Amino acid sequence: MRQFTAIVNPTAGASTGVAALLRVARLLREAGAELETEYTRSLEHAQDLAREAGARKRVVLAVGGDGITGAVGGALSETGTPFGLVPAGRGNDFARALGLPTEPDALAPILLEGSPRLVDTIEVDSAHGRTVALGSVYAGVDALANRHANHTRLLRGAASYYFGGLRAVATWRPAAYRVTVDGEEHTHRGYTVVAANSAYYGSGRIIAPDARLDDGLLEVVMIRHAPRLLFFSLMNELKTGTHVNRPEVEILRGREIRIEADRPVPYGTDGEVDANLPVTARVLPGSLAVLC
Known part of the structure; x- marks a missing residue:
């Protein structure tokens, strides 16, 4: 027993x-x-x-x-x-x-x-040190929204994330990102970059529908700049994952992802936001034994 x-x-x-x-x-x-x-x-x-x-x-x-x-x-x-x-x-x-x-x-x-199932985790390196995350590393308006949600005391669950998202988008200025995936550099200007081990973040939003916990890869979801009204529509599509069909969304895959930006941009991991870019995320294959 x-x-x-x-x-x-x-x-x-x-x-x-x-x-x-x-x-x-x-x-x-x-x-x-x-x-x-x-x-x-x-x-x-x-x-x-x-x-x-x-x-x-x-x-x-x-x-x-x-x-x-x-x-x-x-x-x-x-x-x-x-x-x-x-x-x-x-x-x-x-x-x-x-x-x-x-x-x-x-x-x-x-x-x-x-029986324990072996799943991947994410090694997260930044100027703030090394940590290990489970679900995703996200850098941009979603991290800012998460920060707002964490400081909201009057709302709970998905409502707090929705309120945080509205507040974050209303004040967000597009950032110029440099995203390096397994040594290959990509430039991107917009709202966020997410290195996802799990399909879900932000209280059930399906940010990376094809992400798998045990495939040894991270899904890199990049959301480019768009008019705010279009971005709100895109946010609504996160409920089903259909946002990935929009031209403003680009998806890459890799084992090591470095995210940088042209200004201080917050990033978060597993619901916690306490640092700014740059950050490097590396997959640790089969590193956690979970009962499921």
Whole structure:
């Protein structure tokens, strides 16, 4: 029987993280599993807790949204430690890409009996240091929108991202990007560049429909400059992924992507935004063992 350490973000989804864990924990313990719970003070603290639990050969659970999922999963990348998710945040995009349920009755059997699946992660290098992300690295108006969403207290879930997007687009000036994919340079002027390991970001938006978590590649989605009204239409198409058919959207694929810009442009990873370009993203194939 598996032994679990749950690492909880008590503020995820307006404190739904604790409630979500309680429902799943009852089912795990009724099945005979051991479960210990650790509450985080920060994402860095969550990473320390994850490494310590992994060193004790425990299954590590991230309880919350994409921020804590990315932090804990990044800490466990290349360690072989089994990693599980209890989705309880605003976005839950990595859980969505894995096809994980949120209902405790459906999730608990996966955590108890599911075989680990090896998926890719993203090594992220910048002047701020090295980190590991799970879903994507995005640089531009979407990172600015994410920053606004993270500071919105009156709205939750997709509504906070939509509000953040409106605010970001209203003030965005097109940036001139230089994007280097596996050594080949591309120039681009517009709204964003996304290096995607997962199809989803921004609370269920399908930014890269063909992205796969285990193919050893990143999908590079570049959205060029367009009139604001057209861009709002394009944003709406992110719900289905049909934006990729627009001429303003170019998609490349590669293993290492360097993103630079002609001015300070924010970039984010897994729902967290705290740095500006330049940044380099490299795929780490099969580096994380996820229960799914």
